[in-house]
Amino acid sequence: MAIERPIEELTVAQAHAAFLSGEFTSEDLVKAYLDRIERIDRSGPELNSLISVSQTAVDEARRLDKELAETGRLTGPLHGVPVVVKDQIETAGLPTTFGSIASGDYQPEQDATAIAKLRDAGAIILGKTTLPDFATSWFSTSSRSGVTKNPYDLSRDPGGSSSGTAAAVAANLSLVGIGEDTGGSIRLPASFCGLVGLRVTPGLISRAGMSSLVKPQDTAGPMTRTVEDAARILDVMVGFDEADDYTAAAVIAGQGGPYADALHDATLTGKRFGVLRQAFGDNSDPDGAAVNSTIEHALASLGAAGAELVDITIDNLEDQVGFTSLYTTRSQSDMNDFVSARPSVGIPSMRHLIETKQYHEKLDLLEAIVAGPEQPTDDSHYVERLLAQTAFQRQVIGIMAKNKLDAIAFPDAKLPAPTREDIFADRWTCLTYPTNTVIASQLLFPAITIPAGQTTEGLPVGLEFMAVPYGERELLALAAASEAALQGRTAPEV
Template identity: 35%
Template sequence: MADAHNAFVTRVKIEGAAEGPLSGATVAVKDNISTEGVRTTCGSEMLADYVPPYDATVVSRLTDAGATIVGKTNMDEFGMGTTTETSAFGATANPVDEERVPGGSSGGSAAAVAAGEADYALGSDTGGSVRCPAAFCGVVGIKPTYGLVSRYGLVAYANSLEQIGPLAPTVEGAAELLDVIAGPDEHDATTHNAGASSDYAAAATGDVDGLTIGVPTELVEGADDEVRRVFEGALDAYRDAGAEVEDVSLPSVEYGVAAYYVIAMSEASSNLARFDGVRYGESGGFEGNWNESFAETRAETLGDEVKRRILLGTYALSAGYHNKYYKQAQEARAWVRQDFEEAFADVDVLATPTMPVLPPKLGESVDDPLQMYLMDANTVPVNLANLPAISVPAGESDEGLPVGLQLVGPKFGEETIIDAAALLG
């Protein structure tokens, strides 16, 4: 990571096609997305020297569209974090205020865009990992509907929750990137053809006259005063532009963080089992039986947060506890989905602060996992329901720190949220 903000793990220059919708554009790629011949570390010592033999589908689509890949960006280890401080390669600073975190886990991607080191970037969003750094760094980030963008070549953390999404300085720019990466993929059976013929960039008009915006009271009440002030100012801008704003209730989101972390950690426990120094990852060269070697390798090459989540996920899936934790979390997830569906029967989009807090200072929250998890309260329900959402800059705090507004749409409602977000960005 040679630049001032520690945004990049690896600097590269992968040239795209001579012609295409992204010709001349530079893109930074999160370091859990496979790039043929270029290290993909996932921010972990376990994969410090791993070089994929193939490109992720989204990378192939970028280069086919003419984009130049300029680097792999720093991230929380295996996507587990909200500050990009759990990376084995050091923390990333927020370009807006280098004493503060850029958010996570796609913090390097957001920082690269905010610092002007890349025109666009790709991140992945399992519980807010595109939207959180977009909000903290003052850029735009889109979490697509589950299945809109191929996950082939994304190193899995929690398969049922995660999506690759674009970051850009503007809504139109993020939409242009989404136009390139969206669409079905024969390598990923979860992809859908819903967005195959969409023109997301053309949808970024900012025309919200007649739009009905629902504001979930449960996701506003807990926000910091400064965040709420900026958020309310953004809602006034929508009212002035002809939108109708009304309060709605999503009672299930009270259980969103708890349900999310049980499900995500359980899936992580399963997905990360392959990183044992034998199938994937660095072997410690330990003598003794296979179990001892496996345990010692993981103890030495995985960070504390990753170990914590694997252990908690394994516990939630263990005999005697599966029904108590994992099954109940899935029932809560179904309730969250139902609440969103009922809300969208009455409103076109939902609006919340993207993050309930301002960007913390470096070192402030990394030693308090529970506080870090609670920062995801406004973003994780969207992933539980597999819906699309966008974070757009809504304004600044009195200290000059960015505050993001999150717009959530019904499944495959990307055009609606992009159109609405364009009013602000």
């Protein structure tokens, strides 16, 4: 049957309540999203957020509806929840392209661990979303799928590299989505598209079956319209996996109860945020001033809701971020290891893509990666970079301890979403765009972005909170309380 109420801004809890009451079924919901994909992604505004759409999603939904009718119970915490997944993460039954024209018709034989966990929880993989080639850009430029449009302004980019997931979830083409974050590839597009985007401490979520960019920094994670839905997704995805030894982090994090439980009675009263004004944009630039104004208004609202705001400074921040970056030191090795383990992908190396010109022309980061060393140890500064990273971590944790901070707050980027014209005219490239998301990534800290509001032009602005490693429960509680105070998300009109 057709769903009689609008499905825009639907949450997991609301969908489950509808399934249990008989208001609508999972099959109804899947069909409603498939219809929106056809009307909004494939035609109409043509967002171009999905590379492929599942041909089995309706059948999977029918099976789950049948089980619910027989037992009266949901089969798992994500029963019947449609999920779109960044096409960097392997999925059985659907092609996985990595955003590359060179990947051919590659279809994995098994799901990545994170996808298997979602399916076991009852989720339905609705489709795979666009990304730049092997996630090597802050923008959506892909040799496989071209560009994806921002649903808030079709002339602008949705951000990268989880471009399609951001655009699809923002435009209500799916209930929730999964992205991947190395230097900010969940948080930057989430901020450009008015979403919640969560980067966890690397290793809480298995990366087995997910292409690497900088292996110690990589993590999958939720991209949702609410903090609660992000916590629900996280509860399903975390855990030790022997196929990824970095998930020792999940053991260290311990069993502190469901992350969603941390949201109960969340409050800002007495919480202390360190405001990192070094990460704010230039007020003499109209675009920077627009972001700053939105963030300042949001911070004032958090203060009015009980939060304490403390200005902080990180010494030599830009220099430390620059020196600890491992993209041109380690990425080529990690990326080559991934594709060489999958001969059926047909890509022997990243250098092969450059030499055969099988990549999007605007991927300056991919070019820089291949121009760098093939092995990390070929960089004479590699050990110094790693030592500098741990010193960077100690410095920031010390600042948080000294100031008794619960989190550090700053805008995800110094500017709003760029126009495609600016990207193709090289006003901005991946290596020059002023994103702040790399701060948490290179510290190996967890971070979350929530909608702070919109500029006067109607462009979303994300407010990022960064916490110490394994601080996801406290971070989610702060985000939930801040979300309630700000009410910063407005659905796009597409």
